[in-house]
Amino acid sequence: MANPQSTGTGDTGAAAENWWVFRGPAELPEPPPWRRFPASRRPLEAQRYLMSADEIAVVNAALHLRRPLLVTGRPGTGKSSLAQAVAKDLDLGDVLRWSVNSRSTLADALYRYDAVGRLREASLQRAHEPLRSPTRRLGKRTRQNPGIGNYLRLGPLGTALAADRPRVLLIDELDKSDIDLPNDLLVVLEEGEFEIPELARLPEHQQTAEVLVSGSRERIQVKRGLLSCSHFPIIVMTSNGEREFPPAFLRRCVRLDLRDPDEAKLRDIIRLNLGEDALAQADDLIGTFLDRAATQSLATDQLLAAVHLLVTGADLNHDELLSAVMHRLDEAFPA
Structure with missing residues (x-):
């Protein structure tokens, strides 16, 4: 193959030929x-x-207090990598990640409900259901409507709260969020529970469902639409320092500034x-x-x-x- 000088790319200096x-x-x-x-x-x-002794002490304080760790610093100082380091050091499995932008909402991080998919599946089943005699149509249906659990998937925050052991959740670039999102997080971060209204509105005998979790095909059982954590997750939130957060939100965090x-x-x-x-x-x-x-x-x-x-x-x-x-x-x- 021709070298770069002969392909019109200009003078390339003395770079070693085998680097190209x-x-x-x-x-x-x-x-x-x-x-x-x-x-x-x-x-x-x-x-x-790599961390200093003072930085390690702050991380340990957040772990002991089970408070979210709010990590600030300029881009490239290792804020996001800290979550990976904590998960690896404590053997807590893969990091759950919620990358925040100006359109992110708390509901996105808790769960998603595919109402359109559920309606489409039910319609297809009715359309393909064999013709039956009037007598049979009055009886029990041979096929059930798709269960609502097939159309519910927990988001990264919902999955972290539902886990049967502590998980590490990275909430990345929180300062890019809508101004109300930090306040919306307050109750969930304090109480460690949330409701799935689509389940809570169903009749009592239908309020238990097996729902998918984030990043896998695993399912967890949710009863009566309420999901409460048994182990509060290790939450690492990052900020580039581009905005200030409400005092009520900051009070619930342990702060670490990476220089x-x-x-x-x-x-x-x-x-x-x-x-x-x-x-x-x-x-x-x-x-x-x-x-x-x-x-x-x-x-x-x-x-x-x-x-x-x-x-x-x-x-x-x-x-x-x-x-x-x-x-x-x-x-x-x-x-």
């Missing part, structure tokens, strides 16, 4: 450790999470994820990252990405390539 994958001779390379899926295939070192890592911590992160050999080559990149981070919004994983490219053979002396990876996060893409 797109329009180059190389085969698709192995991804970085943190981009290997599923997570069970990742090296154990890549799953560890930008200093040079020593950046070196530890590189060593942990990419190894000593990568760290030995990263001095210039660390310096560049710290210089840029002093005036721009950057994320730690951008530095990791740059170091990974460097050790795989990329020529990062060209500012355009380095800036494509280590670009500022606090401005729009240039026109």
